[in-house]
Amino acid sequence: MKPVFRIIEGQSQYGVFDSWQDALYREFLRLGVPAEKVPIAQSYARPAREQEVSLGFNLTRQWSREHRMTRHLAWLVDHPTFQSGFFMASITGMPVEYKRCVVCLVDEHWTEFAREIYEFPYACFLPHAASLERPVPPSGEGRKYEVVLFGSLCDQEEALTQLFKFVDEQMPACRALVEMFVNSFDYHLSPRLDEALLKAIRQMGFPAPVIKIFMSTVFPQLDLYHRYKNRLKLIRSLTKSAVHIFGNGPWKTLNLPSNIVVHDPIPHRQVLEVMQQARVLLNHAPTLISGGHERVFDALACGCSVLSTESSFLMRELGERNGVTYFRAGVDEDALDGRIQELLASPSLPDRVAASQEVVFRKHHMGIRALQLCQIVKNRWPEVFGEPGG
Template sequence: MRILILKGRSQYGGTRLFCDHAAAAFRRRGEAVEVLDLGHTDDIAAPVLAHAAGAGRFDLIFSINIAGGFRDGAGRTLSDLYGGPHVLWLTDYVLSQTERLRATPPSTALLLVDPTQVDAVRAIYGPQRFGHVSFFPHPAVGEAAPPDASADAFLARRPIPVLWSGGFQQPEPPWTGVEGPARQVLQAALDLALSVEWTPPHVALDTVLRTLGLDLSDPANVGARETAHLVDVEVRRTRRFEFLKAVAATGVPLHIVGAGWESQLHRFKNAAYEGPVEMNRMAELMAQSRLVLNTNGNFGAGSHERPFSAALAGAASFSDFSRYYAEVFAPGRDIELFYWKDLDAGMTALSALAADPERAFAYAHAAQAKTLAHHTWDRRIDLIASAADAVRR
């Protein structure tokens, strides 16, 4: 099978590294893979057309966050140009990508990072809008660390007690630019979302709209329902800031990486700050860490790559609850999960795990074995191939 992977720009190199891992995994299967690097430009049309003119047919085109709405001057899609199905993985909250979704042809196979986002696409745009939409959980990135032989070796080889990665977003007054009754609707949806452990943003907003008598089946109301992405932003900001303050109060020793933290470092009694780093560097730091913190980006039924990458690097993970993590891990044995509605208990658990390298070692050892067996790119590419088959002409 000939496979084309479109590799675009990426902040901190994340999706570019994903593309490299995907290409390597397909090659290990014996597939012929070509990577078209579009990272040098925002206007991908010219290099894509130049490449397609002499590239021949591909059996599968894969991209991450880019090129879903590609059409040339004659209206041809990527599938038209290259002959094979296009599989597009969207790693951000799907309703924050509404312009891309509207432009993406129905023949595209969509992969999303939370199964409730699959539900959102089907509910808002209709089950026939795309030929295939499915959940694609993040695979681990980086290289598998050699297993630590003992808890003592784990402690000696990993000088970072707790690693915390990700940019800081300053909470802001919500609904900037939103006027009139829409503000009250969004605030009611936000209040509902924050009143429970987790609910999908589109469900919170649909619930409020339904109580106001809105007919959710009316296509004229699609735009109103798409504003669930604003609810997602506010839930994410609110809870991440709550988490920041709670972690700071524990005093656990931290190594923090990410942009925008300078104004918050005064909160931490025992923290080293490295600033923003590329994802390759992040993988290196995970291999030097005993415990890695994760907040799941408001994907309460889905994934982030961080717990899997941490496990691959031989570190334990502490994360907010996700239905997916609860299914694929064994909380309390190979991952520690906390609940937003009981953050105090979560911080007690974090402090205890950070102070117990033997237990962190046991978690990490079990999680690495599980990740190697089930959560690498070598395993996930089957989902890409299946998605392509579902829309293949």
């Protein structure tokens, strides 16, 4: 017996989910595992069968009381606090049956956060992956773009306005603490904002339920504020390299250096096409430091080298002399122009990218993730495979 995966298709702010849904569907069928893609509006048009497991990215699913017993895999790409409605269902009223859900998170530290802070036992680490079917040969010749960056930008002041509105109305005793983190936090001094914030609120002596609410409401806005503030600092530091930006947000309204070219946002399938025409991908993911972003895996699959914020997971997985070069957020921005020029001039870079491609397609491809998802289901619900359990 095998599970039947029902991949739930729904609208999201992340266009990459469309590519992931197609890639997982393709890879499940390649493994001989039954799968289907189902629009969210039709996902529960009939009762779930015993062997079925629904799968959605982030919280893509019809969350209703009558369907709460359907086995479900939620693959989250954000910090758990961004999905606190799920993790605090007893407070939010979200119709969730936790024993029928498994949550996969893309950062090892985030997985531990979900288990410890939200006391959710069915959390496992499952990083991003490349969705391209086969590698594109790396080459330093004939590529249209020297450097590309895919990333959004939000209104930082609006994030602060919403943050302080909540704090002033609901937790005024914490305003001084939040102001301190707004004004003094630095990725270099404390790369994990959630750890630093959690330690500080615990020292104030609040009980666990209040700490959960505080982290779930304050951390996401603080994270967005500092992440985009640092991203803008990064872009403004680049004055020599020709950098092409593709992403949502007010990029075009900013007075950026003349070497920065801002393009309209593009869907993920076009992102892969651009990566195949780029020599260096600039990956800015300062909060994902124990995981690997799909931009890194996709870029390597497309034969493009990567200059990325640090990740202990990527360093461990890709090893030395690979196609990824790292920099420290909040520290190395002023040196990035020089590093980019070194990468562009390096005759060994295509060979290093090729070495990384081998690792990506052996360990961090959607075909591998399809196998891992099958194993996750087997470990959690062995009865789906016809084995005792449940």
